[in-house]
Amino acid sequence: MSDLLWPGDERAGDLFTDAAVCAAMVRAEAAWLAALVLHGVAAPDARDDLNGLIGPDDVAAVAAGAESGGNPLIPLLKLLRKRLGARNPAAASWLHRGLTSQDVVDTGLALCLRDAADRIGDDLAAQATTLARLAEEHRDTPMAGRTLTQHAVPITFGLKAAGWLTGVLDARDRLAAVSDLPLQVGGAAGSLAAPVALSGSAVVVGDLIETTAETLGLPVRDPWHTARAPLTGLADAMVTCTDAWGRIANDVLVAARPEIHELSEGTVAGRGGSSAMPNKQNPVLSVLVKRAALAAPFLAATVHAGAAAAVDERPDGGWHVEWATLRTLARRTVTAGSQTAELLAGLQVETAWMTANLTAARPGIDAEQRSINPGAASGEPYPGTTDRIIDAAIARAKEHR
Secondary structure, three states: OOOOOOOOHHHHOOOOOHHHHHHHHHHHHHHHHHHHHHOOOOOHHHOOOOOOOOOHHHHHHHHHHHHHHOOOHHHHHHHHHHHHHHHOHHHHHHOOOOOOHHHHHHHHHHHHHHHHHHHHHHHHHHHHHHHHHHHHHOOOOEEEEEEOOEEEEEEEHHHHHHHHHHHHHHHHHHHHHHOOOOOOOOOOOOOOHHHHHHHOOHHHHHHHHHHHHHHHOOOOOOOOOOOOHHHHHHHHHHHHHHHHHHHHHHHHHHHOOOOOOOEEOOOOOOOOOOOOOOOOOOOHHHHHHHHHHHHHHHHHHHHHHHHHOOOOOOOOOOOHHHHHHHHHHHHHHHHHHHHHHHHHHOOEEOHHHHHHHHHHHOOHHHHHHHHHOOOOOOOOOOOOOHHHHHHHHHHHHOOOO
């Protein structure tokens, strides 16, 4: 999958592609079918892992057929049942029994989103490690602090890195809290009526759900067809990530201006050039990360809008608007996470320029210090609790490592 108008999308690889979504839905169907056989609801000869029946070459046909029923599971299931029938008629007769389209689509989304969240989590961990190192190495590197675009008081770059780190750790913790998306099994209207009718027992249905969830590695939850907090929560967590990365990108973009020159992106052959001005070395990673941070909140808002539009026992459009929105948000967040990790790993800290800019800002930048302590000499340290803040951020970064 590629996106010409979203440079860097290839970093997300095969995550949440159409083929990945189809494969995830087939996994959901296979897990439920296996549970039906295991618990004696379906006969032993209905056992089939569904492997090899659907592949990337089928995506176009499934996509073309999705419009007629309003969701991609219907044409996928038709194709799957036809091919399975030729291989294992007994399995074909039990395929999808007790489920509804939303069960399989939502479970497929959960699987794809989990894979994306895992990638994002890996990049957050790498970012935290890099930022902890920068905070420690530069805890005493002086620079000008700036508020509302103007000089404020002297700080250290270590303090700034600790602030970046705190944002990344907040994102890490938020993502970890919501990324374990649940299995969806509710049947036609969320009452599990069909599974109970098939099995003859609500207890057996509980076993079917537990087994299916265990097979897929998803937690169990009562049906959530119209209660979309699992998805809005993860969408919000992704925005927390892009918020943290956007803040870093903004600081780098300001500090990389030639007249400031306190930070610069690592040099990579062929990156950062201009089509017209060969003298330029643009901070491309920071620009692209900022782009993601600007776009993400509106995607999450769409997921919330879909949740708010839920009606009856299956939303008429509110459910449908989630699918592509979540895919776009997930892939863009994965891409931005990779770009931020690379940006931080290659970040060049120009300590001489930091010192020179701070010196040029004096005596004005020392005004607060002198107003409190009129006898303070120019350049006298004004650290506050910088060391404690840095130590606390570094200690937190080591948690859950």
